[in-house]
Amino acid sequence: MVTNDDISAPWRDTGIPAEDRVADLVHRLTLEEKVAQLYGVWVGIDETEGEVAPHQHDMAAAPVDWDELIRSGLGQLTRPFGTAPVDPLVGAKGLAESQRQIMAAGRFGIPALVHEECLTGLAAWTATVFPSPLCWAASFDPDLVERMGALIGQGMRRLGVHQGLAPVLDVVRDLRWGRVEETMGEDPHLVGTIGSAYVRGLESSGIVATLKHFVGYSASRAGRNLAPVSAGPREIADVLLPPFEMALKAGARSVMNSYTDIDGVPSAVDAALLTTLLRDTYGFTGTVVADYFSVAFLQTLHGVAGTPGEAAARALEAGIDVELPTVSCYGEPLVEAVRSGAVDEGLVDRALRRVLLQKCELGLLDADWSPDSPAVLDGAVTLDSAESRAVAGDLARRSVVLLSNDGTLPLRPGLRLAVVGPRADTAQAMLGCYSFPMHVGVHHPDVPVGVDIPTLADALQSSPAAYDVVVAEGCPVLGGDDEGIQAAVRAAADADVCVAVLGDQAGLFGNGTSGEGCDAVDLRLPGRQEELLEALLATGTPVVLVLLVGRPYELSRQVERLAAVVCGFFPGEEGGPAVADVLSGRVAPSGRLPVSFPRAEGSQPGTYLAAPLGRRNDVSVVDPTPLFPFGHGLGYGSAAWTGVRADGGSTWDTDGTVELSVELRNDTDREVTEVVQVYLHDPVAEVVRPVQALVAARRVDLAAGSAATVRFSLHADLTSFTGRDGARIVEPGDIELRVGASSTDVREVLPFTLAGSRRTVGPDRRLHPDVVVEQSAG
Secondary structure: OOOHHHHOOHHHOOOOOHHHHHHHHHHHOOHHHHHHOOEEEOOOOOOOOOOOOOOHHHHOOOOOOHHHHHHHOOOEEEOOOOOOOOOHHHHHHHHHHHHHHHHHHOOOOOOOEEEEOOEOEOOOOOOOOOOOHHHHHHHOOHHHHHHHHHHHHHHHHHHOOOEEOOOEOOOOOOOOOHHHHHOOOOOHHHHHHHHHHHHHHHHHOOOEEEEEEEOOHHHEHHHOOOOOEOOOHHHHHHHHOHHHHHHHHOOOOEEEEOOOEEOOEEHHHOHHHHHHHHHHHOOOOOEEEOOOOHHHHHHHOOOOOOOHHHHHHHHHHHOOOEEOOOOOOOOHHHHHHHHOOOOOHHHHHHHHHHHHHHHHHOOOOOOOOOOOOHHHHHOOOOOOOHHHHHHHHHHHHHHOEEEEEOOOOOOOOOOEEEEEOOOOOOHHHHOOOOOHHHHOHHHOOOOOOOOOOOOHHHHHHOOOOOOEEEEEOOOOOOOOOHHHHHHHHHHHHOOOEEEEEEEOOEOOOOOOOEOOOOOOOOOOOOOOHHHHHHHHHOOOOOEEEEEEOOOOOOOOOOHHHOOEEEEOOOOOOOHHHHHHHHHHOOOOOOOOOOOOEOOOHHHOOOOOOOOHHHOOOOOOOOOOOOOEOOOOOEOOOOOEEEEEEEEOOOEEEOOOEEEEEEEEEOOOOOOEEEEEEEEEEOOOOOOOOOOOEEEEEEEEEEOOOOEEEEEEEEEHHHHOEEOOOOOEEEOOEEEEEEEEOOOOOEEEEEEEEEEOOOEEOOOOOOOOOEEEEEEEOO
8 A cells, every 4th residue: 555655755765875765664664564574474384294494393373364464564475486386487476466465465565575495506396406515515616606606596586586595604513413415514714615606696696695504503412403502612713603704705695593502592592693793793784584483492492582572582682683484473472572661672673674774775665666577577487497407517517526446437338337226216316405306395296306307327328438227226225125135236246337326315304314304323324225335345346336415424344345436415406417427437526525534433523623632643542534534536637736835935924925836737638627725734823723724725627738827825814713812813933834635635835934913803804815727738
């Protein structure tokens, strides 16, 4: 019911500053209208068809009275495309109609902001399923990840979506955690670099990127989902927070809280985290949105609120602006708390200004905004374009990691192959738990997958190498019988090479071996898969192990007997052809590990970012040395390292830069890839430091016969750490830069002396090195 006066009001005037427009609108709204902008609604949420959020069965309310709900307006619409399979054009038309209803019902005609999941592509039926974030990191290719992010954002914009709930910036601290597959690994510099690239891509398309989960989620005790976090302030500052700092500088406009508590304080009520640090220190001006049901969890799970109104009060005061996925505590309970004087209306106004400012930036407050998205206007939409499939394939191929090889790979043309294992001939093997087919589609088995996803068996059977392929499952991911294993053994015995395709079933809350709520007790291959692998090795046929997994597994009992080990993580819809191309040699493997593979299952929790006493030593019988270290990856050829040097001497000013150069040459007859990695080693510091930590990396693809010089410019800020007084400092003294091909394959150690005064640095410090690659013909 928008009037002419509303159309001419200052808040509609695009010629004045957004802050002034918002201030004018805030002044006009009633309390109920204000609060309505601070929550979403999840139409279609159902407690009976499988859960896609924790405790969904507890939180699924009776169907909402839509007309009554939107009478005062609505802040967000939750997952109109990602709740059930819907034809994208039909969904876009339905969304436009919902927006018209919302605008007509409220006094001011303010549309809802629409959000969707988009971790491995837009979580919608028929949309491209890109590789999982572990693959992004394994590629060490931020430019390609940025391009992927832009394509995801473009598809979202065509449908009328405004916000994407990605990327996940949690740094892996325990491989048993089910959500390892959603992360970009165990190093904060790598996570921040790749995550920032995704943010730049998504935001370049006009989509609001949402950083999650702020902060500490991945450090839960024993790798258990939502379990308490025992991280100290230094681990939080130096390991868990830097990726968020980097991605905020990349332009992310929203942040989502972590479910967990740190030392007894849930993130959703931690004003020191959500306001003092995020806004006052980092300067963040966007919106903080609640992870699904996390405001209600303050009462039902954490026990820090006695009523929904108390939960709303505590979350709002801490700095959560929007309750997702659907209205609960921020509805009537918050209105009553304000009217009773328990909550200052100024806190509502504070959150409201942030919400409306974002809507203003998105054009939702403009008088000429139309609910008809480009898809509706064009009458057509394609969410799995040839360009998107090509980028998905490129990223998958560049992320495949060759862990070991006795020369069996690449497979010669014409070989008889036994392609066996539970992941050999199923499209689900390529997909993580936040892909639409695994997140939603599995609850609708009568609906087609919606995109073409070749299996690895399909891809090998259609390979130009003309393999003679026999396929056998052997056993499921979980369960199985002796007969199935024996059938796989017979196939392997009759083959020239056995390709054993093992790994995870992605799922949610116990309906898989990897994914949200699918934490692992140990790191042995799930089910009977290790038994199957041993039976295949006993045939005497060379066995190439292909892992399609959401986390690393412990392979120390078999690795010496395997002909080769290849890891693809969850490589997306083009993953089958990508892995087949690597096995056949059409493409050389070029991925590098973003997570270490454990040598012994009892070594968890632990990552390569270990202090001296966190490594192998004489005071413990537990050896945490990895089987395959962070940064490791082989190829079918290697570059010659012809020189590593520091340009300008060994003195490094504490407020200056050093220049490194690495010279590479490809003397082989095919393209090779090197990922040049630079690690900092600080032998003496005022606090215990990791033995080494990544500070720079660059992927270099070298054509046959070519050469390249990689030039790194590293500012001393990259050596900073949190000192004893809690401040981040650059400390004078001796340090080393270890330059190599992995965290253990160090080719040169360059000593430096940081000279000058002890510096305190903050969020404005340099977070990235400058890197230039100069290619030549050789």
